[in-house]
Amino acid sequence: MPEQVLDHQPVTSNPLLSERSPIPFNAIRAEHVKPAIKLLLEQMRQRIDDLGSPQMPRTYQDVLLALDSATEPLDFAMAVVRHLESVATTPELRAVYNEIQEPVSMFYTSIPLHEQLWAAVKAVAESAEAGELAPVHARYLKKTVSGFRRAGADLDAEGKKKLEEIDVALTKATTKFAENVLDATNAFELVITDEKQLAGLPESARMMARESAKSKNREGWRLTLQAPSYLAAMTYLDDRIIRQQLWDASNSRATSGDLDNRGLITEILRLRRAKARLLVYQDFADLVLEERMAHTGQSAQDFVEDLRRKTEVFFERENRSLAELGRDLRYETVHPWDVAYLAEKQRLALYQFDEEELRPYFELDRVVAGMFDIFSRVLNIQVLEEPGVPGWDPAVKYYRVQDGSSGQLLGGFYTDWFPRENKRGGAWMDSLITGNPEEGQPHLGLICGNLTPPTEERPSLLTHHEVETIFHEFGHLLHHVLSQVPVKSLAGTNVPWDFVELPSQIMENWCIEREGLNTFARHYQTGEPIPEELFEKMKRARTFRSANMQMRQLGFATVDLKLHREYDPESGRDVMAYARDILAQFTPTELPPNYGMIASFTHLFASPVAYGAGYYSYKWSEVLDADAFTRFLREGIFNGDTGRDYRRNILERGDSADPAELYRDFMGRDPDTNALLERLGLKAA
Numbered sequence: 001m002p003e004q005v006l007d008h009q010p011v012t013s014n015p016l017l018s019e020r021s022p023i024p025f026n027a028i029r030a031e032h033v034k035p036a037i038k039l040l041l042e043q044m045r046q047r048i049d050d051l052g053s054p055q056m057p058r059t060y061q062d063v064l065l066a067l068d069s070a071t072e073p074l075d076f077a078m079a080v081v082r083h084l085e086s087v088a089t090t091p092e093l094r095a096v097y098n099e100i101q102e103p104v105s106m107f108y109t110s111i112p113l114h115e116q117l118w119a120a121v122k123a124v125a126e127s128a129e130a131g132e133l134a135p136v137h138a139r140y141l142k143k144t145v146s147g148f149r150r151a152g153a154d155l156d157a158e159g160k161k162k163l164e165e166i167d168v169a170l171t172k173a174t175t176k177f178a179e180n181v182l183d184a185t186n187a188f189e190l191v192i193t194d195e196k197q198l199a200g201l202p203e204s205a206r207m208m209a210r211e212s213a214k215s216k217n218r219e220g221w222r223l224t225l226q227a228p229s230y231l232a233a234m235t236y237l238d239d240r241i242i243r244q245q246l247w248d249a250s251n252s253r254a255t256s257g258d259l260d261n262r263g264l265i266t267e268i269l270r271l272r273r274a275k276a277r278l279l280v281y282q283d284f285a286d287l288v289l290e291e292r293m294a295h296t297g298q299s300a301q302d303f304v305e306d307l308r309r310k311t312e313v314f315f316e317r318e319n320r321s322l323a324e325l326g327r328d329l330r331y332e333t334v335h336p337w338d339v340a341y342l343a344e345k346q347r348l349a350l351y352q353f354d355e356e357e358l359r360p361y362f363e364l365d366r367v368v369a370g371m372f373d374i375f376s377r378v379l380n381i382q383v384l385e386e387p388g389v390p391g392w393d394p395a396v397k398y399y400r401v402q403d404g405s406s407g408q409l410l411g412g413f414y415t416d417w418f419p420r421e422n423k424r425g426g427a428w429m430d431s432l433i434t435g436n437p438e439e440g441q442p443h444l445g446l447i448c449g450n451l452t453p454p455t456e457e458r459p460s461l462l463t464h465h466e467v468e469t470i471f472h473e474f475g476h477l478l479h480h481v482l483s484q485v486p487v488k489s490l491a492g493t494n495v496p497w498d499f500v501e502l503p504s505q506i507m508e509n510w511c512i513e514r515e516g517l518n519t520f521a522r523h524y525q526t527g528e529p530i531p532e533e534l535f536e537k538m539k540r541a542r543t544f545r546s547a548n549m550q551m552r553q554l555g556f557a558t559v560d561l562k563l564h565r566e567y568d569p570e571s572g573r574d575v576m577a578y579a580r581d582i583l584a585q586f587t588p589t590e591l592p593p594n595y596g597m598i599a600s601f602t603h604l605f606a607s608p609v610a611y612g613a614g615y616y617s618y619k620w621s622e623v624l625d626a627d628a629f630t631r632f633l634r635e636g637i638f639n640g641d642t643g644r645d646y647r648r649n650i651l652e653r654g655d656s657a658d659p660a661e662l663y664r665d666f667m668g669r670d671p672d673t674n675a676l677l678e679r680l681g682l683k684a685a
Contacts, residue, residue: 016077021412021433021444022398023080026390030092033081037100040074041107047071052116058123060133064141067121068489071111078104079432087416087423087448088392089182098175105171105608106164112151113160121148136656140487143655146291152279163278170271170608177254177264178424178606184253185225185600186421190245193220200238202356205229207455225250226419227426228452228466234340235355247337248592253600255576261599262576268605270569272612284564285613292496293620293659297565300498300616304557307619307673311554314547314682319588322346334589347544353537355463362467363524364417364451364460370520371474372399374510378643379478379651380404386412393420401481411435411443411481417460417470419450426450426602427469429476429504434488443481443492447473459524464538468508475507476500478651485654492654497614499659501621502628503651509629512542513637543681548588550619550680555586557616560604564613627675628667 015027016036047070056062085097112118124130125145133141152163191213192198198206198221208228209221216222223229223246230246237243254261272284281287285297294300325346326334334342348354372383382402389398391414400412419425427449435441449469454460462470479500480492493500510516514535521530530538559582567578579598584591598604603611611617628646635642649666663671677683 016080017073019073019076019433021442022386022389022414023432023444024390025080025084025392025396028080028084030090030096033093033096033100036077037074037081037104040077041103044071044074044107048111048114048117052114052118052120054116056120058120058127060124060129060137060141063120063124064137064144065487067117067144068140068487071108072488074104074107076433079430083430083432083446084392087420089422094179098172101171101175102168105168109151109164109167112148112153113155113163118148118153121145136485136487136490139656140490143291143490150279150287150290155278159278163275166271166275166278167608170268170275173264173268173271174605174607174610177261177268178602180254180259180261180264181600181602181606182424184259185425187259188225188249188253189216190223190242190249191218191220192223192242195221197239197242198237200236201232202236202359204356204359204452204458204461205232205236207457208232208452211453211455225253227450228419231340231463234337235344236341238341240338240341243337243341244335248594250600251336252594252596255594255596255599261605262596265598265605266569266575268612269563269567269575272564273569283613285561288609288613289498292614292617293498294616297561297613300613300620301558301561301565303620304554304561304616307550308554308558310677310684311547311550311682313684315551315588318545318547322588325349336587336589336591336595339588343545343548347541351537351541351544353534353541355465357534358464358521358530358538359461360523360525361521361530362462362464363522364454364462366522366524367462367467367470367520368415371471371510374516374519374638375474375478375507375643376404377638378640379482379647380640380644381410381478381482382407391416401478409442411445413444413477413481414446416446416448417451418453423448423450424602427473429473429480429493431480431492434480434483434491434494436486436488437484438486443483445477445480447477449473461524464511468511471507471511472504475504479503479654482647482651483654484652485656487656490655495655496659497611498617498620499624499662501618502624502663505618505621505625506629509625509632510637512539515637543679546680547682550682551586553615553619555583556601556603557619558586559583559598560611560613560615563604623673623676624663624671626679627671627673628663630675631667 014032014036015024016032017039050056051063051066051070081097085093121144125141130138130141152160155163206221209223212224212229213220213222223233225246230250233246234243276282276284276287279287283297285300289296289300294303322339322342323334326338326342329342329345331338331342344355376382381404384400384402386398386400391398393416395418396414396416398412398414401410402408403410429445429447431443431445433444435443449466451466451469452460452462476493483492485491517535518529522528559579562582563575563579567573567575569575576596576598580591580595583597603615605612632639632642646666649662653662660670674683
C-alpha cells in the first residue's frame with residue numbers, strides 16, 4: 001500500500017502522529033504541526049461518528065470506554081505542540097499553533113454536541129447495565145452524562161452553533177492574552193552600568209544580572225521581569241527609584257500598544273458570561289464549580305470571606321508594624337515597591353534571618369536528588385535519571401519512575417528549570433500521556449520552572465521559595481504518574497481543581513521540617529548541613545508576614561470570583577479600575593491609579609477556563625494540605641505506612657471517587673480549617 005502523503009509530507013515520518021515515550025522532541029518541527037493536526041482531525045471526527053452510529057452496540061464498553069480513549073492521538077499531538085509553544089516558541093511555531101487553534105477547539109466543542117453520540121451515551125445511562133457497573137465506571141458514566149449536559153448537549157441547533165462560536169473565540173482570545181504577556185515580559189530590560197546602583201543586591205543576583213547582560217552582548221548588569229531577577233531586586237536593591245521602575249514595569253505589563261490585554265480581559269469575561277447564560281447558569285463561576293468541591297460560586301466566595309475575616313486583624317497589625325519601620329528609615333509613605341524591601345529589613349531585625357543565608361545550602365541538583373530520595377522512602381518508589389533522552393532544550397533532563405517493590409515502570413517525566421526568552425514564566429506541571437495501568441501503559445509528564453540559573457562561577461543556588469516550588473510541582477507530577485485509575489478521564493490530575501493542589505501543596509511541608517531538609521540541604525562548597533542556629537532562625541521566621549501572604553492570595557481569589565460573578569462586561573465600566581479597587585483592599589499600601597496586574601494574570605486569562613472562577617482553589621487545597629500533613633507529623637514524616645496510605649488513597653485514585661470521600665479515606669474525618677490558621681500563626685488565642 002503506498003505511503004499516505006499530506007501537504008507533500010509523508011505521514012509516517014511525522015513524529016506527532018506516533019505516541020511514543022519518551023517523545024523525540026529533537027525531531028519535531030513547526031512544519032509537522034499543520035499536516036498532523038489536519039489528518040488527526042479527520043480521523044477523530046470519523047471515530048466520533050462511528051461511536052454515535054446506530055450500528056454501534058449501546059454498551060458501556062463500546063460507547064463510554066471507547067469515548068474515553070477516542071481522541072488520544074489528537075490529545076497527544078496537541079499536548080506536545082502546546083507544550084513546545086510554551087517552552088521553545090519560535091515565530092513559525094507560534095503562527096502554526098494559532099492557525100490550528102480554531103479547528104481543534106471547534107472539534108472538541110462538537111463532541112458533546114453530537115446528537116447521535118449523545119443519544120448513545122443516554123442509552124447506556126438508561127440501560128440495566130448502568131446499575132451493575134463497578135464504582136469507578138459508574139462515576140465515569142455519571143460524570144460523562146453531566147459533562148455533556150453542561151457542555152450544551154441539550155441545546156437546540158442554534159444554541160449549539162452559538163456555543164461553538166463562543167468556544168472558538170475564547171480559545172483565540174486567551175491564546176493571544178498569553179502571547180502578549182510573554183512578549184511584554186521579554187520586551188522589558190533595565191541595564192545598569194554604575195555598580196553603585198546595585199547596592200544591597202546579593203552577590204548571587206549580581207552574578208545573574210551580569211550573565212544576563214553578557215547574553216545580550218551588553219556591558220554592566222541586566223535586570224528583567226523574569227522571577228529570579230525581579231524578586232531579588234525588589235527584595236534587596238537599595239535604590240528606590242530602580243525598584244519603582246521595575247514594579248511599574250511588572251504591574252503594567254500588557255497594558256499598552258500592540259500587546260495591550262485590557263480589551264482581551266473584557267472580551268474573555270464577556271464570552272465566559274455568555275457561555276454560562278447560554279447553558280442556563282447564573283454565572284461562569286456556577287458553571288465551572290458545579291462539579292468541584294465548592295459546587296457554587298457563592299460557596300467559594302463564602303469560604304474566601306471567612307478566611308479573610310479570620311486574617312484581617314493580623315493583616316492590619318503587620319501593616320502598622322511595617323509602616324513604623326518605614327518611618328524609622330525615613331520612608332514617610334510606604335509604596336508598593338517598598339514592601340518586599342522593608343519586609344526583608346524587618347525580618348532581618350526581628351529574627352536576624354536573611355533568606356540569602358540559605359541559598360548556598362540549596363544547590364539545584366542536590367535539592368532534586370534529595371527530593372527523589374525523600375519520596376522514594378515515603379511512597380515506595382524509585383526515580384532514576386535516564387541520560388541521553390532528547391528534550392526541547394539542552395538543560396532538559398528525563399527520569400523514569402518505578403514502583404519500589406516490584407520495579408514496574410509507572411511513568412516518566414522531563415524537567416526544565418531555568419528561564420529563557422522563548423519560554424513562558426512561572427512554574428507548572430503538565431501531562432503528555434495518561435497511561436492505563438490495567439494495560440501496562442506508563443504515564444508521561446513534565447515539570448517546568450523559572451528558577452535561579454547557574455553562572456560561570458556558581459551552580460544554580462536556590463531560594464527556599466524556589467525549593468518549595470520544585471517540591472510543589474513534583475507533587476503534581478506524582479499525582480499523574482502514580483495514578484492507578486483505569487478510566488483516563490478520571491486519572492491522575494483530572495480531579496476537581498479545588499482538590500488538585502492538595503498533592504502539590506502538601507509536598508512543600510518536607511522543605512520545612514528538619515528531617516526533610518537534612519536529606520538535601522548541604523552547603524554547595526563544604527557539604528555541611530544547615531547550621532542549627534540558622535535553621536532555628538528560619539523556623540522562627542516561618543510565619544513572618546503570613547497574614548499578608550494569605551491576604552494576597554485571598555485578594556486574587558476575590559477579584560477572580562467578583563469578575564466572574566458580579567462584573568458586567570457590557571456595562572462599559574473600566575475592568576482595570578474595577579479590579580484595582582478590589583485588590584486595594586488586600587494590599588498593605590495604596591495602589592497607584594495605573595496598577596494593572598490583571599493584564600498579566602495568566603492564571604485567569606491564558607486559557608478558556610484555567611483558574612477562571614477557581615483561584616480560590618489554592619487556599620481551599622491549602623486547608624486540605626495543612627490538615628492532612630498533621631497525620632504525617634503525628635506518625636512520622638518518613639513513615640512508610642502513612643506514605644503508602646497516602647499513595648493508595650490520594651495519589652493513585654485520581655477522580656475515581658468524590659474527593660471528600662478520598663480525603664476521609666486518608667484522614668478518617670473531614671478537613672479542619674484550624675490546621676491552616678495554626679500553621680500560619682493566625683489562630684486567635
